[in-house]
Amino acid sequence: MSAFAGTGTLTRLALRRDRLMLPLWALVVGGMVASGAGSLEALYDTPAKRARLAASMTANSSMRSLYGPVFGDSTGALVAWRFATFAAVLAAVMSLVIVVRHTREEEETGRQEMLSAARVGRRAPLTAALLTALVANTAVTLIITAGLSGEGTAGAFALGLAVGGTGMVFATLTAIVAQLTESARLAKGLTAALLGLAFALRAAGDAGGSTAPTWASPIGWAQHVRAFAGERWWVPLLMAGAVAAQGAVAYALSARRDVGMSFLPARPGPASGRIASAGGLAWRLQRAGLLGWTAGFLVAGLVFGGMVEGASDLVGDNEQARRIFERMGGQAGLEDAFLSTMTGLFGMVAALYAVGSVLRLHGEETSQRAEPVLAGAVGRLRWAAGHLVIAFGGAAAPMVAAAAGLTLAYGRDGGPILGAALAQLPAVWVLGGLAVLLHGAFPGAAPAAWGVAGLCLALGWIGPALDLPGAVLNLSPYGHLPKLPGTEMGWAPLLVLTALAGALVAAGLAGLRRRDLLT
Incomplete structure (x- = not known):
């Protein structure tokens, strides 16, 4: 043969x-x-x-x-x-x-x-x-x-x-x-x-x-x-x-x-186990990925932070370019608009981390590694919660690292930049919640969460440059976030997006509890 x-x-x-x-x-x-x-x-x-x-x-x-x-x-x-x-x-x-x-x-x-x-x-x-x-x-x-x-x-x-x-x-x-x-x-x-x-x-x-x-x-x-x-x-x-x-x-x-x-x-593990909970297992499986994302965001923040003062050189006297930055970053000064644009891009990329971390549940099921864990005294919701805490809570770590990098390289008060970075989290959680819903209720369609996250990234990245209508840009949860720093904090959209993310997670966990495990 x-x-x-x-x-x-x-x-x-x-x-x-x-x-x-x-x-x-x-x-x-x-x-x-x-x-x-x-x-x-x-x-x-x-x-x-x-x-x-x-x-x-x-x-x-x-x-x-x-x-x-x-x-x-x-x-x-x-x-x-x-x-x-x-x-x-x-x-x-x-x-x-x-x-x-x-x-x-x-x-x-x-x-x-x-x-x-x-x-x-x-x-x-x-x-x-x-x-x-x-x-x-x-x-x-x-x-x-x-x-x-x-x-x-x-x-x-x-x-x-x-x-x-x-x-x-x-x-x-x-x-x-x-x-x-x-x-x-x-x-x-x-x-x-x-x-x-x-x-x-x-x-x-x-x-x-x-x-x-x-x-x-x-x-x-x-x-x-x-x-x-x-x-x-x-x-x-x-x-x-x-x-x-x-x-x-x-x-x-x-x-x-x-x-x-x-x-x-692979290096053999210890003779006796040291992981005492489902959350500990989830952390052991996902800690390297979280640390890698955090380090990458820190480096990227340092790179982008060094570009802030050069934003004026990039735009010069071109009013159309200035309008694009302001459309992406708000109507504040050009440097604040540039920082808002960068934190927005970091937020859209952070959604890829959240989706990937949530879909680790999908991978554990399809590889049949979840079945031995659930055969013991660990319930489905407790098993899923360990991964979701890392997915949703862990999403803050890369954003904080990005804000630290921007602040160190730009050399200004880091409070507004940190606030702008953390304001991206409700939109990140919505896309993560969608991944939970797809995995829990429609497991065959779970990989589609990558496509939705990619579409939101494309809308936020090239949508303003292509002058897409606001109704199209608002299809993404990022289109509803306040343009920080440089503008007033608007709490209403953040609260609505957080509530939507919670509802998606609850619906996904309800579906996971009722369906058969993937094989």
């Missing part, structure tokens, strides 16, 4: 399982880049304005660390500068999730062992996972190319290749990590740490004007394709070489281990 036997069947199965997630990811990542041309064209509608923006961004080290250098002053080049880095990061995250889902998670749950008993070759599961990632990244490439072709077909295709190629580099890197680790959670965590390191290397190189750290990062490769600014077609070939080399390593490692095993086995 061929080592690749069954690859087509497994690929079709993976695409069917991800039939909702993959189109959503591709549309969010590709659509974000494709929509950038219209918003930038509206803001900087003359060559002189675009040239001033390019010059000011080149001189601003904080902006270079965040977005990278500006290689041209055309609309297409500014789109590549503004969106290439973050689109590449999102494509990497998408690829990470896909590959772990169809390799290590399948082995961890025992499904891969069952499939391997049929006519499935040894290399078929890994190949199917990588082909699924290839389909997703190809879709992103095509969406970007089609959406920006009006700015120049060659530049649009180059930018699409830069984003999709970065996704495939991290897909094969994830494939290697999945062979080394024994759990899907650890595989995701290690690959995410490598992604963070790649972003940090690129940011350090761009901020300091040194190209060596940038070229050491695949994220830096994406921006150095130089789409719409004298494309470097050999950089996508560099990405293809990295994909081939990493894929070969992943296949070599896969051939040398048994299904379910790893090269870095």
Whole structure:
């Protein structure tokens, strides 16, 4: 039997399982880049304005660390500068999730062992996972190319290749990590740490004007394709070489281990247990994730805090850009509006932590690890409460860390910034409550909570720039929050959102109490 036997069947199965997630990811990542041309064209509608923006961004080290250098002053080049880095990061995250889902998670749950008993070759599961990632990244490439072709077909295709190629580099890197680790959670965590390191290397190189750290990062490769600014077609070939080399390593490692095993086995626990409650178990399972999110928000707060005083340089005398910041951050001074925008973005990203933490319940059920816990004296509500306390209470820790980073880097009174950060929590809790409702009452639809959180992030991030109507922006709970700092605190929407979150949690727990466990 061929080592690749069954690859087509497994690929079709993976695409069917991800039939909702993959189109959503591709549309969010590709659509974000494709929509950038219209918003930038509206803001900087003359060559002189675009040239001033390019010059000011080149001189601003904080902006270079965040977005990278500006290689041209055309609309297409500014789109590549503004969106290439973050689109590449999102494509990497998408690829990470896909590959772990169809390799290590399948082995961890025992499904891969069952499939391997049929006519499935040894290399078929890994190949199917990588082909699924290839389909997703190809879709992103095509969406970007089609959406920006009006700015120049060659530049649009180059930018699409830069984003999709970065996704495939991290897909094969994830494939290697999945062979080394024994759990899907650890595989995701290690690959995410490598992604963070790649972003940090690129940011350090761009901020300091040194190209060596940038070229050491695949994220830096994406921006150095130089789409719409004298494309470097050999950089996508560099990405293809990295994909081939990493894929070969992943296949070599896969051939040398048994299904379910790893090269870095988990460390044995103590002979006698030290976890005395369901809440203690939940903390043990989720503490590493919470600490990682908190540290990441602190670093991001330091980066954004250093940009606050440069907000005026970013906007200059462009009234349209000023209106966008004020629409996102309120009608206060520009620096307060910038801080309000940043705390709002932190709040939207914190919802991803809350949703992921809540859906850990879903993962514990589907992997059948919840069943032995519930077979004892632990009731369903007490078991769920341990995870929900960490999801909802823990969401405050990253927001406090982000406020601390903003305060330290900006150097002003931290009280208003902390208040602005904590004011985001009711909206975070609403999205977390929706995840509880879906898991408890409609467990088959629980992963849809990711899509809702992603939609709210997209509305808050690009909605004001696209001048979407207020009724559309208010579909997100974040559209009802007071724009702090710089405006008066409005307690009514915070109380209403908190009550809504409580109702969603109560309904979800009622559903969990009445239904059968997932198997």
